[in-house]
Amino acid sequence: MAVVAQPVFDWQPVLDVHVELFEPLATGVSVALVPRWREDSQGLRRANIMPKTEPVPMMLWLREAQAMRVREGIFTGLASLASDVLLIVEDGALDVALAHERPLSELKRLLRRNRVLFMVLRTRDELRERGWTEFLEALGLPFLGTCR
Amino acid sequence: MSERSGEAKLPHLFRRGRLGRYATKNMIKYGACCVSNYNTRDGHITPRELARTRVIANTGCGIITNQGAYPDPKGEGKSYFRMVALYDDKFLPQFETIAGYIHEAGAVAIQQILHAGRYGGIDLGYCVQPSVVPQTLPHFRPPREMSKDDIRRCIREHVDAAKRAIRAGFDGVEVTSFMGYLLASFNSRFTNQRSDEYGGSLENRGRFMRELIDAVKQALPEHPFVIRLNGAELMDQWGGNNEDECFELMKQAAGCGVDMISVTVGWQEAPESSIGRDVAPGHWNYLAARAKRECPDTLVAFGNRLPDPRMADACLAKGEFDYWEVCRPMLADPDLVHKAAEDRLDEVRRCIGSLNCLSRVFRDLPYSCTMNPALGHEVEPEYSVTPAAVKKKIMVIGAGPAGMEFAITARRRGHEVTVYDRADHIGGNLLGYATRDLARPDDLLSVVRHYEVMATKLGVELKLNTEANAKLMRSVLHQYDVCVVAAGARIDLSAYDGVPGHERLVDALAVAAGRVEPGKRVVVIGAGKIGLVVAEYLKKNGTEVTLVEAEKRIAGDVMPTFKWRHTAWVEELEIPVLTSTRLVRVTADGAVVVDAKGTETTLPADTVIAAAPRVANQALFAEFEWMVDELHGCGDALMPRGMDAAIHEGYRLGVRI
Ligand SMILES: Cc1cc2nc3c(=O)[nH]c(=O)nc-3n(C[C@H](O)[C@H](O)[C@H](O)COP(=O)(O)OP(=O)(O)OC[C@H]3O[C@@H](n4cnc5c(N)ncnc54)[C@H](O)[C@@H]3O)c2cc1C
Ligand SMILES: Cc1cc2nc3c(=O)[nH]c(=O)nc-3n(C[C@H](O)[C@H](O)[C@H](O)COP(=O)(O)O)c2cc1C
Ligand code: SF4
Numbered sequence: 001m002a003v004v005a006q007p008v009f010d011w012q013p014v015l016d017v018h019v020e021l022f023e024p025l026a027t028g029v030s031v032a033l034v035p036r037w038r039e040d041s042q043g044l045r046r047a048n049i050m051p052k053t054e055p056v057p058m059m060l061w062l063r064e065a066q067a068m069r070v071r072e073g074i075f076t077g078l079a080s081l082a083s084d085v086l087l088i089v090e091d092g093a094l095d096v097a098l099a100h101e102r103p104l105s106e107l108k109r110l111l112r113r114n115r116v117l118f119m120v121l122r123t124r125d126e127l128r129e130r131g132w133t134e135f136l137e138a139l140g141l142p143f144l145g146t147c148r
Numbered sequence: 149m150s151e152r153s154g155e156a157k158l159p160h161l162f163r164r165g166r167l168g169r170y171a172t173k174n175m176i177k178y179g180a181c182c183v184s185n186y187n188t189r190d191g192h193i194t195p196r197e198l199a200r201t202r203v204i205a206n207t208g209c210g211i212i213t214n215q216g217a218y219p220d221p222k223g224e225g226k227s228y229f230r231m232v233a234l235y236d237d238k239f240l241p242q243f244e245t246i247a248g249y250i251h252e253a254g255a256v257a258i259q260q261i262l263h264a265g266r267y268g269g270i271d272l273g274y275c276v277q278p279s280v281v282p283q284t285l286p287h288f289r290p291p292r293e294m295s296k297d298d299i300r301r302c303i304r305e306h307v308d309a310a311k312r313a314i315r316a317g318f319d320g321v322e323v324t325s326f327m328g329y330l331l332a333s334f335n336s337r338f339t340n341q342r343s344d345e346y347g348g349s350l351e352n353r354g355r356f357m358r359e360l361i362d363a364v365k366q367a368l369p370e371h372p373f374v375i376r377l378n379g380a381e382l383m384d385q386w387g388g389n390n391e392d393e394c395f396e397l398m399k400q401a402a403g404c405g406v407d408m409i410s411v412t413v414g415w416q417e418a419p420e421s422s423i424g425r426d427v428a429p430g431h432w433n434y435l436a437a438r439a440k441r442e443c444p445d446t447l448v449a450f451g452n453r454l455p456d457p458r459m460a461d462a463c464l465a466k467g468e469f470d471y472w473e474v475c476r477p478m479l480a481d482p483d484l485v486h487k488a489a490e491d492r493l494d495e496v497r498r499c500i501g502s503l504n505c506l507s508r509v510f511r512d513l514p515y516s517c518t519m520n521p522a523l524g525h526e527v528e529p530e531y532s533v534t535p536a537a538v539k540k541k542i543m544v545i546g547a548g549p550a551g552m553e554f555a556i557t558a559r560r561r562g563h564e565v566t567v568y569d570r571a572d573h574i575g576g577n578l579l580g581y582a583t584r585d586l587a588r589p590d591d592l593l594s595v596v597r598h599y600e601v602m603a604t605k606l607g608v609e610l611k612l613n614t615e616a617n618a619k620l621m622r623s624v625l626h627q628y629d630v631c632v633v634a635a636g637a638r639i640d641l642s643a644y645d646g647v648p649g650h651e652r653l654v655d656a657l658a659v660a661a662g663r664v665e666p667g668k669r670v671v672v673i674g675a676g677k678i679g680l681v682v683a684e685y686l687k688k689n690g691t692e693v694t695l696v697e698a699e700k701r702i703a704g705d706v707m708p709t710f711k712w713r714h715t716a717w718v719e720e721l722e723i724p725v726l727t728s729t730r731l732v733r734v735t736a737d738g739a740v741v742v743d744a745k746g747t748e749t750t751l752p753a754d755t756v757i758a759a760a761p762r763v764a765n766q767a768l769f770a771e772f773e774w775m776v777d778e779l780h781g782c783g784d785a786l787m788p789r790g791m792d793a794a795i796h797e798g799y800r801l802g803v804r805i
Contacts, residue, residue, distance in 0.1 A: 047387065050341055051280050078280055086282065109719055114385040114419060119282040120290075123273055127286050136286065137701065140715050 004035045004089050008059040008070055011094075014103045015061060015068045021104075021138050022061075022068035024131035031135075032083035033059040034075045036090050036117070049088055049119075052077035059094075081121060084130060088117040108139050154491035158457055160464035161472060162489065165210060167447065168372035168407045170256045170319050172210030172471075175464060176485055177449050179410070180213040180260040180322065180376075181475030183228045185514045186524060189271075191218070191226075191233025193242035196514075198249075199527035205249035207478050208485035211471065212255045213322055213374075214246055216262025219309035220302065224276045225330065227264030229512035234261065234309040240316050247317030258374060259313035260322040261306055265330025266291065266339060267416055277333055278340040278347060278356075284386065284417045287510065299346065302330070303360050307367045320372030320407070321364065325397075328415035331357045332378060335397050338388040350393055354400040361404040372407040374449070379411045379435025382418035391435070395442050402443040410449040410473055411439045423453050423476075425501030426587040426713060430459055436469040449473040455499050457488045479505060480519035494601050500591040503709040504792055511708070518792045519595070521553075521799035533803055536561040540629040540778075540805065543568060545616040545768060548576020550783020550794035551634030552599035557802025559606040566628075567608060570615040574599055576636050577784075578791055580660030581678075584685035586717055595791075616768060621775050630778040630805060633768045634798065637788035639678075640763035649734030656682050656759035667754025668692060671739040673731050674760025675702035677790065680714045682759055687721045694751050695725045696741050702727065705790070731756075762788035780805070 038056055040046050048056050058075040061068050093115040100106035110116040155162035165172040186197040205212055217234035218225035233239055250257035269275040269289050277291035310321040325331035333339040334356040340347050346355050365373055377398050381388045398409055413432045414422030421427050436450035451473035460472035478484055480499035487496050502518045509515050517523045525531035539562050544551045547569035555565045575596035582592030639657055644650040656678050658664040672683045675697035687693045703711045733740035738753035764785050772779055782801045783794035
């Protein structure tokens, strides 16, 4: 079964370095990091990002009372995902980021290169109220507008 | 020149055409480019919009598409803050007026029905979708899945809106199955993950679109039906349709008997550019050509990022598409078609792809255009160019965009205008910006060329290589009634007076203007628009560059729709960026900087360039106060901003002086 990054807890020091990005977040909110693909029982490549899917291990960055913590979780589809923000990760992309001197900057680059895809599960106002502005802006994700 | 001379040079654009049972006077379609945010929050069209639409009607196009209206009373289809609605007869009177304007101008009138789907529900807190696939941009609302009943209701609402448009006097309707709007999201593999007959295969995904086309065509068999479809979604990496699938969907629409396919590019959330200045004019033409090949019996309209009538005429000659569908070029210059017909193409104000228009729409503001300061103000006589009641002699100091825009506007009103600039050319700092721009120098240079042409044609006197100062002013005392200071802004080098070694700093404007050649290793202080343009240009041309920015993020003063472009360039060019970092010392070896934690770093450099802060050149206001009857200012000389403010202020002063 595909795992998003291994071992996921190696990401804890990265979150600790960027404490200022996570400080404004409301307790209990999280980022889910889910592998984009999995192999089914017949060895076929399947997309995980579906309303419902086979259980897939995911990494969570969960805002606990004191700080942002890395946790393990199980992704069973979008319909049951409680996170506010979802990062969908191509095989190996997070390991590339972690190997980098500044993993969050590398993550931003991977987002731009579509090795990591980004989705939100809340409205813009809810995201703002829950304190996501700093984090999303740091990843270069525009809060407003589109059209290129 | 007679009108025919221009038409003869563009014979394919200016030949007669036919859309269904309607003859068109030429092969030009005004693309729905008018989601304007000028209307009321509940979808009623305002006098401001009507005045704007009258200008659109008179652009000279053979077909005019009126802006997209949402068809449902709940507003699930509503995507813009003040978008117009067509779900009830109460909206009819203004649509009747618009259809009347279009017919008066001799054009075929098409009303667009726009259900934004994924980008809709602006007032509702949710949007409707084939499946619950979350948004990739926080700007939009979380999706809810449509039931089959919802689909049937939505088709009925489209039919009702279409019938209403025809009752209002429109000749035909256009439906939006592109850009990620509702039908496009059913067509897409990415957003449509249904397992019923509306999902799965391409055939199933296109079912909603086909049913909707059939229903509207059955209700209105005599009236042309146009559909907008993507030739490329640019959503492949998200799992969206590839180009082959897009063309299969086009064939489905053609098979349903649509009269015209309007080919477009990109979804709103697509991660790459489709219509910005960084995309070369003509880049997407191959999509239209393929549409024509795949659907030879259906009219194809196209024009995304194809701003030049000569290029469009050549495409028509080759049979690449049938109608040139123009949008932003006519925002920038509503007289484009007339100028083409009259062989006055050199007078056209080109759309420079700045995307100021869409930046504003996505901030829920009325749209405006960098190149057309009157756009959106057509209802206000104060914004039109009228003969001046008192003809004045005017001196302008500064031949940048503010000064030149003012000069040609004031001259058109009958004033006598002389422009002074100490440089040996016009264009001011825009020229440095244009030549260093990574996106498309030719677009920005076209602005300077336009001023050159118009100054010559209108008879604006230019006095170049002439510094305006108290001495000059004394020498022309009482010769001018008005002085306009459009002297721009400079980098405020005095801000670094306390920095040891500050005398080694080099001015970014001098580098941009080509007056100073920097060394091989450069540090640029300030990652706003000027610092970014200079740094990117130098890096692209082989210089080693580091950017230093005191704020937390770069591009703070850059227009929202262009910020991402700079971020991407900085990344692609691998320019190191130090944010929350200040300059503390300049030495022979480079720049010493300090970050927010107080850590000092030495950045080796041959040249340290200051690109911020800027300060307005206002000294002349004080010097000239007692020397001339009227003294005014415009552009960066009032406050350093950018090209848009310079052009708009120059115009606004010109129409009222
Ligand atoms: C590298 C670079 C990048 C830029 N990037 C952007 C961008 O991304 N977006 C944006 O909107 N803008 C950008 N700009 C800024 C933009 O070019 C200016 O805001 C714009 O040119 C201002 O127009 P203006 O007419 O007010 O002044 P200017 O263009 O500065 O023109 C002023 C003119 O006055 C003349 N002058 C000054 N004093 C005197 C005097 N005493 N006597 C005679 N002549 C005088 C000068 O020679 C100059 O020609 C950039 C500029 C540069 C250099
Ligand atoms: C301000 C603005 C509003 C627009 N409104 C609509 C609209 O209502 N319906 C639509 O189908 N397209 C709309 N468009 C897209 C244009 O029709 C067109 O496809 C796009 O601008 C690219 O073509 P161009 O390069 O000729 O501008 C709009 C574009 C702009 C810039
Ligand atoms: S604002 Fe810019 S992109 Fe939009 S029409 Fe005007 S010049 Fe073109």
